[in-house]
Amino acid sequence: MRGIEKEARLAANLLPAAIAFAILHSMARTSSGLRTLFVVPPRMSLLNRDSAATQVVPLVGLASIIGNIKSEFPETAFIDAFAEKLSFKQTLKKIEEFNPDVLAFSCLTIQINDAAEVAAAAKAGGKPPVTVVGGPHASRVPMDTLAEFPAFDYAVAGEGELTMAELLRLVADGSPASGVKGVYSISPDGVRAGEPRSFIDDLDSLSLPDWSAFNLDAYCASFRLKSQRIRELCVSINRGCPFNCIFCSKIMGNKVRKRSIPGVIDEIQRDIRDFGAGQILFTDETFTVDREGVVSLCEAMISSGISDKISWTADTRPDMVDDELVALMKRSGCFFLCFGADSTDDDALKIMKKNARAANIYTAIRMCKAHGLQTQAAYILGLPTDTAQSVRKNVSGALKVNSDFATFSILVPYPGTKVMEMAESGNEGLTLLTKDWRLYGKQLGYAMETKNLDRRKLEKLQRNAYFRYYLRPAKIRNVFRIADVKMVFFYFVSHMLKRLGVKPGARLGGGPAAQ
Ligand code: B12
Numbered sequence: 054m055r056g057i058e059k060e061a062r063l064a065a066n067l068l069p070a071a072i073a074f075a076i077l078h079s080m081a082r083t084s085s086g087l088r089t090l091f092v093v094p095p096r097m098s099l100l101n102r103d104s105a106a107t108q109v110v111p112l113v114g115l116a117s118i119i120g121n122i123k124s125e126f127p128e129t130a131f132i133d134a135f136a137e138k139l140s141f142k143q144t145l146k147k148i149e150e151f152n153p154d155v156l157a158f159s160c161l162t163i164q165i166n167d168a169a170e171v172a173a174a175a176k177a178g179g180k181p182p183v184t185v186v187g188g189p190h191a192s193r194v195p196m197d198t199l200a201e202f203p204a205f206d207y208a209v210a211g212e213g214e215l216t217m218a219e220l221l222r223l224v225a226d227g228s229p230a231s232g233v234k235g236v237y238s239i240s241p242d243g244v245r246a247g248e249p250r251s252f253i254d255d256l257d258s259l260s261l262p263d264w265s266a267f268n269l270d271a272y273c274a275s276f277r278l279k280s281q282r283i284r285e286l287c288v289s290i291n292r293g294c295p296f297n298c299i300f301c302s303k304i305m306g307n308k309v310r311k312r313s314i315p316g317v318i319d320e321i322q323r324d325i326r327d328f329g330a331g332q333i334l335f336t337d338e339t340f341t342v343d344r345e346g347v348v349s350l351c352e353a354m355i356s357s358g359i360s361d362k363i364s365w366t367a368d369t370r371p372d373m374v375d376d377e378l379v380a381l382m383k384r385s386g387c388f389f390l391c392f393g394a395d396s397t398d399d400d401a402l403k404i405m406k407k408n409a410r411a412a413n414i415y416t417a418i419r420m421c422k423a424h425g426l427q428t429q430a431a432y433i434l435g436l437p438t439d440t441a442q443s444v445r446k447n448v449s450g451a452l453k454v455n456s457d458f459a460t461f462s463i464l465v466p467y468p469g470t471k472v473m474e475m476a477e478s479g480n481e482g483l484t485l486l487t488k489d490w491r492l493y494g495k496q497l498g499y500a501m502e503t504k505n506l507d508r509r510k511l512e513k514l515q516r517n518a519y520f521r522y523y524l525r526p527a528k529i530r531n532v533f534r535i536a537d538v539k540m541v542f543f544y545f546v547s548h549m550l551k552r553l554g555v556k557p558g559a560r561l562g563g564g565p566a567a568q
């Protein structure tokens with residue numbers, strides 16, 4: 054095997070690039086022995102606060118891919134370098150130890166540069182693996198991702214379960230995977246290939262997410278203190294959202310595809326029984342988009358006794374809850390709801406194409422409070438038309454809404470969104486500052502500013518929003534209840550460092566640039 058590799062490497066130096074590519078891809082990979090390693094990259098940028106200051110949860114998308122390929126490819130493993138707080142070097146060491154044939158990354162936009170650096174370093178080692186990238190960033194701009202980061206051989210757009218299985222079969226055969234729907238590639242001689250794969254209609258046809266490759270102790274349950282030691286697992290009950298908010302990446306398309314409720318109940322019971330879950334995070338983009346389905350789910354959680362064993366939390370839109378539903382959700386174990394409020398101003402909601410009214414968030418929070426649910430509302434600052442005054446007005450509204458927790462993000466032009474289109478055109482009141490993806494943070498970023506508010510002003514308004522919100526007697530203790538104190542500390546230290554001239558893309562120790 055090593056001899057074959059040597060020969061292949063020698064050939065790679067002598068033959069034209071296209072042939073070398075084919076040889077490297079065909080190195081002795083039998084289907085069942087194919088070693089596949091999925092990786093969430095480590096956090097390597099010093100001020101990448103978005104990824105540090107939010108929940109870090111086990112990714113159900115990756116667990117689902119693993120669950121759907123594991124019987125055919127048993128030599129599959131997973132490293133969440135981000136959750137395990139591994140450095141670049143530690144991540145690389147673990148990759149080398151596993152010695153993968155295929156190295157596959159899952160990345161948000163803010164993680165893509167870090168993943169590319171790890172991929173490049175892994176490829177420079179003794180046995181270069183075939184590298185694949187999937188997840189939100191690659192899904193929206195697969196070709197651009199490959200052109201920008203040659204360390205990736207393939208980019209997968211959309212859902213990975215079926216695509217990855219087909220890709221691995223071809224790699225195991227030593228064939229190029231460029232014909233697989235959903236797989237994008239640029240060959241060494243520049244030929245681009247790839248076409249979209251349709252969304253999976255029948256989600257019940259998929260195997261359950263497999264958590265056995267995860268180090269579940271590396272995560273902390275959402276909205277709980279680490280000391281509470283509750284194990285949280287993620288469950289997705291449907292995919293897709295019918296709305297078209299201008300800032301949303303719309304990874305899962307417009308059509309809502311639902312799972313059967315008995316299937317979801319089986320999964321939760323399995324998560325409790327086999328993986329010790331004490332809390333469930335429903336990761337659906339709009340959990341209550343199918344009201345009937347949620348009613349059936351809650352009733353089934355109550356009748357099966359699940360609601361006595363676990364608590365749960367979810368995200369939804371403020372216009373998609375009602376009193377009866379909230380009461381039922383609470384009875385079935387829900388303790389916390391997050392709302393994409395976005396703004397407390399109707400005009401701003403119109404600009405965002407939210408298709409909702411500001412009044413909805415006031416009503417939603419009131420209802421939740423009446424039923425004893427804790428709440429978080431997420432607001433966005435920095436719309437094209439925003440001024441300091443309109444931002445302060447939005448924040449004053451948030452104070453009146455008075456959810457237990459609030460986040461104030463600065464609008465980010467994620468690739469593939471309408472906001473990116475507007476920012477790129479440069480004539481809709483938004484200015485794109487960079488395409489360095491490490492700077493695409495919602496909390497401390499540098500991606501965009503507006504015609505009325507430069508970055509400095511935007512960030513000052515954001516800081517003031519947090520001060521106004523949390524420096525109130527009834528709220529200050531909340532900061533310490535969910536966001537562990539380190540995160541709050543990191544938020545302010547990051548701002549200070551930035552003021553002192555540290556570039557948001559500066560490296561944490563251990564990354565290649567720091568060596
Ligand atoms: C639940 C959720 C969260 C949860 C869980 C995080 C998570 N990463 O799953 C929480 C609340 C923690 C969260 C936080 C954040 N989130 Co979030 N989140 C979502 C949401 C609503 C659903 C994700 C999900 O579970 N989907 C269901 C599963 C089954 O699908 P999936 O994860 O996408 O995986 C599938 C495919 O993507 C693909 N795939 C994924 N990885 C790979 C890898 C390979 C190799 C392959 C082949 C395929 C593949 O196959 C999977 C199975 O089909 C999405 C919106 C959306 N619809 O995607 C936003 C989304 C992913 N979040 C987003 C953002 C920006 C964030 C934050 C940065 C925001 C912030 N600052 O607060 C943080 C980052 C936190 C972190 N460290 O990861 C953006 C990402 C945009 C981008 N281009 O980067 C999204 C797309 C929402 C948006 N704005 O449009 N989020």
Ligand code: SF4
Nearest residue numbers: 294296297298301338
């Ligand atoms: S932000 Fe939420 S409601 Fe709007 S399109 Fe995205 S998932 Fe749907």
